[in-house]
Amino acid sequence: MHLGIDIGGTKTEICLLGSSVIASQVFRERMPTLRDGTLDDFFVRLRALLKNSLTAQSISFKEIKTIGVGLPGSVDPIAQIMLQGNVSFFKNIDVKTVFAKEISPEGKPFTGNIVFDNDANCFALAETYFGSGKKWSEQNGVAAQQLCVIGVILGTGVGGGLIVNGKLIRGRRGGAGEIGHMTLVDNGRPCYCGKRGCSEQYLSGRAFEHFYNSHEEITHPTSAEEIFTLAEKNDRFANAAVESYRDHLVEFLSNLSNLLDPHMIVLGGGMSKQKRIYEGMSDRLSKACFLTKDPPAVVQNVLGGSAGVLGAALLPEGIFKT
Numbered sequence: 001m002h003l004g005i006d007i008g009g010t011k012t013e014i015c016l017l018g019s020s021v022i023a024s025q026v027f028r029e030r031m032p033t034l035r036d037g038t039l040d041d042f043f044v045r046l047r048a049l050l051k052n053s054l055t056a057q058s059i060s061f062k063e064i065k066t067i068g069v070g071l072p073g074s075v076d077p078i079a080q081i082m083l084q085g086n087v088s089f090f091k092n093i094d095v096k097t098v099f100a101k102e103i104s105p106e107g108k109p110f111t112g113n114i115v116f117d118n119d120a121n122c123f124a125l126a127e128t129y130f131g132s133g134k135k136w137s138e139q140n141g142v143a144a145q146q147l148c149v150i151g152v153i154l155g156t157g158v159g160g161g162l163i164v165n166g167k168l169i170r171g172r173r174g175g176a177g178e179i180g181h182m183t184l185v186d187n188g189r190p191c192y193c194g195k196r197g198c199s200e201q202y203l204s205g206r207a208f209e210h211f212y213n214s215h216e217e218i219t220h221p222t223s224a225e226e227i228f229t230l231a232e233k234n235d236r237f238a239n240a241a242v243e244s245y246r247d248h249l250v251e252f253l254s255n256l257s258n259l260l261d262p263h264m265i266v267l268g269g270g271m272s273k274q275k276r277i278y279e280g281m282s283d284r285l286s287k288a289c290f291l292t293k294d295p296p297a298v299v300q301n302v303l304g305g306s307a308g309v310l311g312a313a314l315l316p317e318g319i320f321k322t
Helices: 039-056 095-102 121-132 133-138 205-215 226-230 236-260 280-286 304-314
Strands: 002-007 010-016 024-033 066-071 073-075 080-085 114-116 151-156 156-162 264-268 298-301
Touching: 002 121, 002 304, 010 304, 024 039, 024 073, 039 095, 066 095, 066 121, 066 304, 073 156, 080 133, 095 114, 114 304, 121 133, 121 151, 121 156, 121 304, 133 264, 133 298, 151 236, 156 236, 205 226, 205 236, 205 280, 226 236, 236 264, 236 280
Parallel strands: 002 066, 066 114, 151 264, 264 298
Antiparallel strands: 002 010, 010 024, 073 080, 073 114, 151 156
């Protein structure tokens, strides 16, 4: 049995796989992360969720052989420490020791293999091998182990995972793929990281909503989904917001393409669900990329909310020791 844990700023999800094959998923459950709370409270609730899920399936915690954990930040691949991220109680602590001690609902330390990685890396890994990457591989006759894929999460923030020749690229400190803090607009909007013009300030769901709602003629807060609906009805402010977003997205993805020349770019997060952002993407990338012929495919994720937790569960597995 292989346990996956995907910890985000809003929710924490767990899943159990009987093997490294997704069809063997035993259960998948979630709980609020409550990132303004404490580490102790988090583990109290996580142990309860895990215990209830295992009990419902008549499974003992002792049957779990490996645990993979996706964390919402940059994870040092050697020290297994989250150096930066948006859940502060996980920053700069020995997560491997803490999880081994605290995870078991049976009160005994976990002695199996535990692997930690960035949640966007987990997303990219799962989509490459079992989601849109698998589908693209089968259609184009390219083995997954040869794929170059960029996973881009357009959600509350902007995150990324880089896959080259089927393997995760983590960088020396786990900071590879922090594409949300690549400069998209010179001297642009201020970012919490201390820079200005970061892509996250233009491509995240929150940034999109802020751009629309900050217009002086908008009288009440409007969600991203509502803005796209208004754009379909030719609302001029909504249309302007959507087209501005699409322009920034094309420029951003062309920069990523120029850097890694991927086979495909897989989009995840709430903004990825909007069909309009994909319209004309191939033609626009052809004009924006340095290599104008045959731009990377830009596709919506296949696994949806399952990708992060499934990718986490696969981290300790043989082929996935990337």
